[in-house]
Amino acid sequence: MPKDTLTLPTATAFADDVLSHLRVTLAKRASGATRHDWRVALSLAIRDRVVEPWLASVDRTYAANGKRVYYLSLEFLIGRLIEDVTINLGLEDVAREAMESLGQDYQSLVAEEPDAALGNGGLGRLAACFMDSLSTLGIPAHGYGIRYEHGLFEQHFKGGVQIETAEAWLAEHHVWEFERPEVRYDIGFGGHVDYDAEGRATWHPAEEVIAQGYDTPTVGWQAAWVNTLRLWAAKPIVHFDLEAFNRGDFIGATASEALARTLSRVLYPDDTTEQGRTLRLKQEYFFVAASLRDLLRRHLFEGHALSELPDHVAIQLNDTHPALAGPELIRLLVDEHGMAFAEAMRTARACLGYTNHTLLPEALERWSEGLMKQVLPRHYAIICLLNMESLDETGIAILENGSVKMGELAFFMAHKVNGVSALHTELVKETLFADLHRSYPDRIVNQTNGVTPRRWIHxxxxxxxxxxxxxxxxxxxxxxxxxxxxxxxxxxxxxxxxxxxxxxxxxxxxxxxxxxxxxxxxxxxxxxxxxxxxxxxxxxxxxxxxxxxxxxxxxxxxxxxxxxxxxxxxxxxxxxxxxxxxxxxxxxxxxxxxxxxxxxxxxxxxxxxxxxxxxxxxxxxxxxxxxxxxxxxxxxxxxxxxxxxxxxxxxxxxxxxxxxxxxxxxxxxxxxxxxxxLTADEVGARRTRPGHARAAIEASPRLKRVLGQIANGLFSGGEARYGDILGMLWDTDYFLVTxxxxxxxxxxxxxxxxxxxxxxxxxxxxxxxxxxxxxSSDRTIAGYAKDIWGAKSLL
The missing domain is CATH 3.40.50.2000 (Glycogen Phosphorylase B;)
Structure with a gap:
């Protein structure tokens, strides 16, 4: 949609919209409104302008009967939205003039908006840039993730030490989202699996929660297209156990609600404990399971056969966190829709793409087989079958030394695997997945990352x-x-x-x-x-x-x-x-x-x-x-x-x-x-030299002086508090700082x-x-659409 065809309100009309929300939605008079009230009213007036292009994009998607992209990511670091949305709507000058006419400073209201705490760093920000570009290019898409109540954490320093406190971005209503109480799926954990005489499996979870959807529109440039970011919040099956409460078990009466809230409360719970690892695995399954059920429901609603799934569905796994999508999609197709296992595996594989974001072994998740079997017994059985398939096809194990290797699982279940820079992609081929690459030499492709110019310069x-x-x-x-x-x-x-x-x-x-x-x-x-x-x-x-x-x-x-x-x-x-x-x-x-x-x-x-x-x-x-x-x-x-x-x-x-x-x-x-x-090749060679770190320090008087000052407590009040850093630098220095x-x-x-x-x-x-x-992430997304998804723009 060319910019000159956008219908923009006058500043006066927009100011009236803000006043209407202030009065009707917030029940406030202008004379008594707080800065928070003005910001919410402004946000709602902007959001109103998104709804029509959003609905029009949905209608055009259904009419086209083509392929949708489903982007699964544990993080979406979307940031503040007032400025982002007004710029994509071409509304920033109108909004600024309107708020000034109402005696409010537009920029200070923008600055007061909480950041949505839905990510940690580059992974989540990339997902947000990609959603912006998918909308700008007019490619029908849904982003799927978790609606974290507290997100990562709020960082403070006390005596120079990082202190983590709960991020309270949802302490107030998130005005940009639309709650979807009708979009609900039961998600199970634990329990046992029964098999009938023909080997058909039935999973009986020991505990269940509800995944409920919350939608945030993602506006493309000049509002020509609007896609949907659907985030899942965990809700209890039973909100309150009155019988337990009446027995005096006040804590037990709210146990179901506590379990549900825990699932969507915090991004990346500390996984150094068994409880933390269990929670993180549950989180990853929770959002994957809800997302796959949602896209299957949409596919069937449109009247398509499940055998046609790859013609209409492209699922992109943003790193290994959503790797359970492979086993879960097979489970849904086999257990709930009666498809044969071999066909289900082929169908799932034709839909799934996997983006690798790291060469660090510790970042390629591994879950113990015991934990997987305890939390997801049916999926563990499916992974065992996939392990046998992988051994037959490639000789590469997905199960190894009591662990489920999620990187290998994601690779095996994807029809395309991509690195995110030219060097990274070559290293993925040569080192990380060298054996799998030899078996599937056409599977790995490169899609160098990009950033959205709307947010990051305009x-x-x-x-x-x-x-x-x-x-x-x-x-x-x-x-x-x-x-x-x-x-x-x-x-x-x-x-x-x-x-x-x-x-x-x-x-x-x-x-x-x-x-x-x-x-x-x-x-x-x-x-x-x-x-x-x-x-x-x-x-x-x-x-x-x-x-x-x-x-x-x-x-x-x-x-x-x-x-x-x-x-x-x-x-x-x-x-x-x-x-x-x-x-x-x-x-x-x-x-x-x-x-x-x-x-x-x-x-x-x-x-x-x-x-x-x-x-x-x-x-x-x-x-x-x-x-x-x-x-x-x-x-x-x-x-x-x-x-x-x-x-x-x-x-x-x-x-x-x-x-x-x-x-x-x-x-x-x-x-x-x-x-x-050093270059990547030189890094590998240097690590093989015994004592390389100590030798580098001894050869650098300048560095040796710095390390001596740190050791002597020059920067810590005489306290020798950095033995861990100094010991690492002198002895191993894996990352070659010295x-x-x-x-x-x-x-x-x-x-x-x-x-x-x-x-x-x-x-x-x-x-x-x-x-x-x-x-530009527009170039990156165009590459994904052509090389991986087979998706087309509807603009």
Whole structure:
């Protein structure tokens, strides 16, 4: 739908809609309305504008009688929606003017909206970008996940230590969703399986909950298409056991409700305990089972035969979390619909695609056979049959040493398996699934990740977005490769000056926010050096903070050495049970406290670590970034999407040849990328050398000095609290922080010199934006549709 055909209300009419919701929906007068009331009324007035295109998209999907995409993901990190939806509706100017006419500041209401706590990091944000692109391209799709009551967790620091508290995003009604009480499925766990004389199985679960759907519309660009994100909340079969209550068993009376709420309460429960592992397995089955029943119901409602399922259904597994979709779809087809096992396996396989997101063995889930048999006895029996099929076809076991290997299960049950960057896909073929790849040489394909330009430049960076539109015109937001049209303008005085002004405005805005949040004053003219991502050893925030200490030492040794002022900004959470990652967080905060208090260096070096990194914080940090830290151990990052967002917004990258860094460097030019460190092949070779970590430290006086300072408690009040980090670095250092330290330190000093030539830095930064159009999630989704799903746009 072309933008000029969109029917937009006047600001006056829209203000009337807001007032109507304030009065009729919230029963409030304008004179007594709180900021919360105004935000809810604004959200509902915007949501009203989504309903008609949403229903029209549903009608066109049914009329087309074609294929739908079902995207199964344990995370959907959608962030705040007011700004996202208004921009896709073309309504942002109208909404801003309307709220100003009502005496309300539109931007402050946007900022007050809670972030939906439905994800952790890149995996969930990728799923949200993909849903945006599916709608923008007009491909009929449902996203399926869990409606977490508390999500991951809210991060706070106490004495530098990460403290996790419950995220309360659903403490108030989520105004963007539509509750679907009629969409309910009974989901069972445990129990036993009976077999009749012909071998037909009947599963008798020991406990059951209800999965109820909640729908959030996902609006594409200019509202030409709207898809559905359906999230499942667990509800009890029996809300309250009155008989137990009357017996005095007050706790037992609510046991069913407690079980149900636990299932959809928290994302990634700590799985270091047996109870945590059981809950996590139940969660994964809960959302997969509800989603498959829902899509089968829709398929049968349309009058299709189950044998036609692959013609109408494409199911994408976002990592291994939904890997139970294979056994569950077979169970539904065999046990509930009478299909033969061999046909059910072929049918399920033709529907399923599997995206692998990691080369880390610990991230490829394994469940003990005992736990699987206890929680899902029928599925365990099906997995045993699939294991025999896999051994017959490939010689590869799905069951091994008492464990169910979920990566192998997902691979075996998918007709296509994709990596998420060119390097990652090759490593999946060569290392992770080498044996399976030899058996199915055409199954693995590459789909390099992308990010939505609607959220990550047009909405998050209006200053740069306006400059782009003024320079090349409209249309680039839905055709990001048009950014190449900027390149002839890069290097001209007028464009480069405007680009620099936009960047500095974003840095000033971030500085103001940091001052409000932390009381720390930042200089917007300093280099803003940013590393934002999940805290994990392979992402090497540790390498960054060790180099920070080394830089601090050098500045103290020579305060008048012509140093380039830097602000080091970290953002990210560590999993509650990940002890080493939490130690790294504490070290970063300890170093920050010392460095920021040093009168000799604090005008040249600051370290900032804001609490509770989320989508909204990313939208502040990314447009303000000068230097993007993408420093993972080569061969460990599957792709990354933060690297794309930062580069798209004009940040230069310092990084290893890992994940999508390889392709980013190819697109922006090697001369515009700060490369350091070992390659993936060199990483493998270095690990085989006995004592490689100790040798690297001994060969680097600068690093040895830093480690000695940490060991002596310089950053921890004399307390020797980092024995775990130091022991790992001296003894094993699997992620090769020590091996890459000197290379990293040296490239950072080259970056210091490069940043001092501000005109040349601005030119290189502008080229990042001009050359990053290929990394749109629209391009990625078009690739999935063509190579994996066989799905077509209905626009």
């Amino acid at each position: 909405s998050a960076n209006p200053a740069l977005s306006s400059l782009i539109t003024e320079t090349i015109g409209e249309g680039w937001v839905s055709d990001l490769e048009r950014l190449r049209e900027l390149e002839p303008h890069v290097g001209t005085a007028s464009f480069d000056e405007a680009f620099a002004v936009a960047k500095r405005a974003n840095k000033a805005r971030l500085s103001d926010w940091v001052a409000r949040e932390t009381g720390m004053a930042l200089d917007p003219d300093a280099m803003f050096d940013i590393q934002i991502k999940r805290i994990h050893e392979y992402k090497r925030q540790l390498l960054n903070i060790l180099e920070t200490v080394a830089l601090w030492n050098e500045i103290r040794d020579d305060p008048n050495g012509g140093w380039t002022p830097r602000v080091k900004i970290f953002g990210g959470k560590a999993a509650p049970g990940y002890v080493m990652a939490k130690s790294i967080i504490r070290l970063i905060n300890d170093v920050a406290e010392t460095v920021n208090a040093d009168p000799v260096t604090r005008h040249l070096l600051r370290v900032v670590y804001p609490e509770n990194y989320n989508v909204s914080m990313a939208e502040r940090l990314i447009p303000a970034c000068d230097l993007s830290e993408q420093i993972s151990t080569a061969g460990k990052e599957a792709s990354g999407t933060g690297n794309m967002k930062l580069s798209l917004n004009g940040a230069l990258t310092v990084g290893t040849l890992d994940g999508a860094n390889v392709e980013i460097r190819e697109h922006v030019g090697a001369e515009n990328f700060f490369l350091f460190g 091996a890459d330290f000197d290379s990293y330190y040296d490239i950072q000093r080259q970056i210091d010199v490069a940043y001092r030539d501000r005109a040349e830095w601005t030119r290189k930064a502008a080229l990042q934006t001009a050359r990053m159009g290929w990394f």
